[in-house]
Amino acid sequence: DIQMTQSPSSLSASVGDRVTITCRASQSIGTYLHWYQHKPGKAPKVLIYAASSLQSGVPSRFSGSGSGTDFTLAISSLQPEDFATYFCQQSYNTPYTFGQGTKLEIK
Amino acid sequence: QLQLQESGPGLVKPSETLSLTCTVSGGSISSNSYYWSWIRQSPGKGLEWIGSIYYSGNTWYNPSLKSRVTISVDTSKNQFSLNLSSVTAADTAVYYCARRNWAGDKVVWFDPWGQGTLVIVSS
Numbered sequence: 001d002i003q004m005t006q007s008p009s010s011l012s013a014s015v016g017d018r019v020t021i022t023c024r025a026s027q028s029i030g031t032y033l034h035w036y037q038h039k040p041g042k043a044p045k046v047l048i049y050a051a052s053s054l055q056s057g058v059p060s061r062f063s064g065s066g067s068g069t070d071f072t073l074a075i076s077s078l079q080p081e082d083f084a085t086y087f088c089q090q091s092y093n094t095p096y097t098f099g100q101g102t103k104l105e106i107k
Numbered sequence: 108q109l110q111l112q113e114s115g116p117g118l119v120k121p122s123e124t125l126s127l128t129c130t131v132s133g134g135s136i137s138s139n140s141y142y143w144s145w146i147r148q149s150p151g152k153g154l155e156w157i158g159s160i161y162y163s164g165n166t167w168y169n170p171s172l173k174s175r176v177t178i179s180v181d182t183s184k185n186q187f188s189l190n191l192s193s194v195t196a197a198d199t200a201v202y203y204c205a206r207r208n209w210a211g212d213k214v215v216w217f218d219p220w221g222q223g224t225l226v227i228v229s230s
Contacts, residue, residue: 049210
């Protein structure tokens with residue numbers, strides 16, 4: 001199975017900050033990488049698919065980049081509603097696998 | 108707007124079978140383009156894809172769980188279900204159902220998801 005490793009595991013930031021979260025695959029996965037946001041008690045929702053494509057309805061302050069083994073999710077100017085857990089998922093091979101998550105907290 | 112909702116017992120005894128149902132509303136489970144999936148999240152293993160099913164009944168399972176998993180679909184009720192047999196404490200997790208989206212080649216992601224349901228395996 002392809003292992004997905006996110007860093008950092010947690011992150012403290014302030015409203016208005018720019019933050020980046022990294023996801024690394026244990027082997028090359030092209031751009032078959034997707035990012036999700038998860039708030040407690042809510043359904044996870046996709047933000048970015050295929051490494052850099054913004055899901056419809058997602059604010060443009062979210063962006064994704066990368067290919068091969070290293071990927072980044074960036075949030076350009078944090079808003080209060082962005083404090084959540086973010087995780088990545090690869091679809092290069094089955095079984096589909098996920099990163100362990102990055103918890104973004106208010107500083 | 109498509110919505111998914113998991114339902115089923117929150118407590119299952121060891122060695123028994125975990126059974127959950129996902130009800131799809133706001134759209135048809137018989138859509139040509141989508142597989143319907145189960146995913147779980149446990150403290151020990153993080154998020155884990157369990158398997159997916161097409162409305163025709165074609166299934167795709169995670170090899171690590173394949174011997175214990177059955178996913179089925181009931182198009183008349185717009186529902187799909189998960190059965191996981193011989194459960195242990197390691198199967199304690201929040202179980203999510205989700206629609207698998209496909210945008211060509213290997214571009215596969217999950218959206219939307221249900222809110223999840225906690226299943227505890229304990230005697």
